[in-house]
Amino acid sequence: MRVESKLADLEIELPETPHPMANYVPAVTTGNLVFISGHGPTRPGGTFITGKVGRDLTIEEGYEAARVTMLNCLSTLKAEIGDLDRVRRIVKLFGMVNCTEEFTEPPAVINGASDLLVAIFGDAGRHARSAVGMHALPRSIAVEIEMVVEIA
Amino acid sequence: MRVESKLADLEIELPETPHPMANYVPAVTTGNLVFISGHGPTRPGGTFITGKVGRDLTIEEGYEAARVTMLNCLSTLKAEIGDLDRVRRIVKLFGMVNCTEEFTEPPAVINGASDLLVAIFGDAGRHARSAVGMHALPRSIAVEIEMVVEIA
Amino acid sequence: MRVESKLADLEIELPETPHPMANYVPAVTTGNLVFISGHGPTRPGGTFITGKVGRDLTIEEGYEAARVTMLNCLSTLKAEIGDLDRVRRIVKLFGMVNCTEEFTEPPAVINGASDLLVAIFGDAGRHARSAVGMHALPRSIAVEIEMVVEIA
DSSP states (O other): OHHHHHHHHTTOOOOOOOOOSSSSOSEEEETTEEEEEEEOOBOTTSOBOBSOBTTTBOHHHHHHHHHHHHHHHHHHHHHHHSOGGGEEEEEEEEEEEEBOTTOOOHHHHHHHHHHHHHHHHGGGGOOEEEEEEESBOGGGBSEEEEEEEEEO | OHHHHHHHHTTOOOOOOOOOSSSSOSEEEETTEEEEEEEOOBOTTSOBOBSOBTTTBOHHHHHHHHHHHHHHHHHHHHHHHSOGGGEEEEEEEEEEEEBOTTOOOHHHHHHHHHHHHHHHHGGGGOOEEEEEEESBOGGGBSEEEEEEEEEO | OHHHHHHHHTTOOOOOOOOOSSSSOSEEEETTEEEEEEEOOBOTTSOBOBSOBTTTBOHHHHHHHHHHHHHHHHHHHHHHHSOGGGEEEEEEEEEEEEBOTTOOOHHHHHHHHHHHHHHHHGGGGOOEEEEEEESBOGGGBSEEEEEEEEEO
């Protein structure tokens, strides 16, 4: 339980596994790859962090939304694979930031997710990614992230 | 021909395999994964369902566009793998909705594709996905979907 | 060194391997798939091609930005796998064009990347893809592309 004790060191408690908004599943495993559905910044209690970065939220608030989003992704990942020590590599993130057309810093926002992954998984958490600005996300959530994970 | 008879039960006829808009191919198979290019809601005859959901189209019309888009994806999939019974799992959808900035229901639109997959493939059709709102899609199509499929 | 000599024939010199903008890595290999992070049109010297196609850039300028972006992707790919002759197939591109809401030709822009891949790799360069219009990209870059490559 190496990852679990790392989570405890970092005083991170994973949230309840979020429920999909519609007719799909939170994750699908094919071979040793897990595809995680797009997740949003659901807070404990079930409300979302909403709004556009650059208008309703600062970069720092967006960063926090990306961190919360990743906690939800990891909760789903744990439910899918049973034990986070099975993670061999975080392969790829697609990070989407709900933002104004003028906003040029989606990478600084998605770092909220990336920094968390590296803090928890170390080198195995270092991933490929894209971080881009979106026009409209479901229910006006501030951030949505999907990812691909390699497991043992 | 289990899937074909299911299609007949549902009175679904797959459209002609759509032609890519540019210098790419409709699908690439690597190992037992098939990557399907972004497809749009091409109608029989070759016209597209166009416009922005939330302005030019209702959610219901967007849902229908997503369903038509998935029929096109499945036509491409069948051309790629020969027999839809080889589908072991629909792994992942990335569903993009051409919509206004205020539109918050991309998931309700992309359900038009997801519901069809579950109707045809049952549990093997239950997939991971993201459903997001886009600024501008090729030729103003209302919906674009790309997907990853695991085959036997 | 088949690909290298093709590059020489085409008088193409790959740029310096670009540095990620934030806390991620340019590429991750899992099994025989390489996931390449979103890259932008970094020019030799480190400046970017920026702006919105349909307002600040013509389609032709966007096409050139997509070509430059792909050169950067290939530089990263070469750094990741050592020798471009290991490429068995370019599997999938996700091509994002920073554009106005009215712009309907993202495919014509992303062809700048697709045409280059086919010129260099021949049939192995023929890929699945999506080409879509984006609201906001990091640092206002004109094009961002991520890709999946199968290697031997």
